Amino acid sequence: MAKILVTGAAGFIGSHTADQLLAAGHRVWGVDNLRTGRRENVAAAVRAGLSLRVFDLLDQPRFDRLVRQIRPDAIVHLAALVSVVESFRCPDLNFRLNVEATFRVAEAARRHGVPRLVFASSAAVYGDARQLPVAETSPAAPISPYGAAKLASEQLLLAYAGAYGLTVRIQRYFNVFGPRQDPASPYSGVVSIFADRLGRGLPITIFGDGRQSRDFVPVAEVARANLLAATKARVQTGVANICTGRPISLLHLVRILGRRVGAPQPRFAAARPGEIRHSAGSTRAARRELGFKARAGVARSLAALVDPMPSP
Numbered sequence: 001m002a003k004i005l006v007t008g009a010a011g012f013i014g015s016h017t018a019d020q021l022l023a024a025g026h027r028v029w030g031v032d033n034l035r036t037g038r039r040e041n042v043a044a045a046v047r048a049g050l051s052l053r054v055f056d057l058l059d060q061p062r063f064d065r066l067v068r069q070i071r072p073d074a075i076v077h078l079a080a081l082v083s084v085v086e087s088f089r090c091p092d093l094n095f096r097l098n099v100e101a102t103f104r105v106a107e108a109a110r111r112h113g114v115p116r117l118v119f120a121s122s123a124a125v126y127g128d129a130r131q132l133p134v135a136e137t138s139p140a141a142p143i144s145p146y147g148a149a150k151l152a153s154e155q156l157l158l159a160y161a162g163a164y165g166l167t168v169r170i171q172r173y174f175n176v177f178g179p180r181q182d183p184a185s186p187y188s189g190v191v192s193i194f195a196d197r198l199g200r201g202l203p204i205t206i207f208g209d210g211r212q213s214r215d216f217v218p219v220a221e222v223a224r225a226n227l228l229a230a231t232k233a234r235v236q237t238g239v240a241n242i243c244t245g246r247p248i249s250l251l252h253l254v255r256i257l258g259r260r261v262g263a264p265q266p267r268f269a270a271a272r273p274g275e276i277r278h279s280a281g282s283t284r285a286a287r288r289e290l291g292f293k294a295r296a297g298v299a300r301s302l303a304a305l306v307d308p309m310p311s312p
Helices: 012-023 039-047 060-070 084-089 091-111 145-164 190-199 219-231 250-258 284-290 298-303
Strands: 003-007 027-032 051-054 074-077 116-122 167-173 175-177 205-207 216-218 238-242 267-269
Touching (some): 003 012, 003 060, 012 027, 012 039, 012 219, 039 051, 060 091, 074 091, 074 219, 084 091, 084 145, 091 116, 091 145, 116 145, 116 219, 175 190, 175 219, 190 250, 205 250, 216 219, 219 238, 219 284, 238 284, 250 298
Parallel strands (some): 003 027, 027 051, 074 116, 116 167, 167 238, 175 216
16 A cells, blocks of 8 residues: 555546545645646545545645655655646746746755655647657647647656656646536646537537547546556556557547537538647556556447437
């Protein structure tokens, strides 16, 4: 049984990660400032033993005290500003929440001898890659402040691994979707927004022509990858894509989601700045280094998100 500290524990990915860590028998602490996280996301986890602390990671003394008290075997750092769009609007906030906060976590781990740190990075570090699927050795060329911040945090953590002997696992998530992803947020993922609107019989808007493709990965699979990265024995420092390796277009996404409620004709609008045209990841490093391969079917996981409106 390991002691694991999860930052951003009340968020979308964080709450699912906490659930799986607890189910595997580990002791879990969580930190969240509830800016985008929600207490209801972790209500079941708290009943199962999660110890949730509500404060901001940028409160360095408080976070430092918590790490010193727990002496965790690993920190899973998921707290972040998670929106590409918001990173354009608020680049200073993007820096504080995605770079400065990572530095604070790394420093606490260094000072108190935490042996392992798992970091939530993103496929946004690759930018608009010309060759797909992208491997971890592909050039990093982010085209948004969000992607640049994730890449800067990766470099910081890998330097800490080399300088201080910390084991660092960089998890480059692709397009994560699933329960607890807030469709009401203007910065939410396309899957949660589409699923919510289709389930309520409302029209949907595609930004661009809909032929852009994404490597959608169920959140339960991402949480399992985090569990492996935090607890698997003899894991070494490294970078891994967390994806399925099987991209689908947004038009195909709408068809899958619409099978239970009828396939509406989507509206189209201009593409958003900083959005990548095509995205697909290689799964080799995750299989080799973590023993991770996505098992859940994407089409079935997508369709399960849509609940048809009851007939009058």
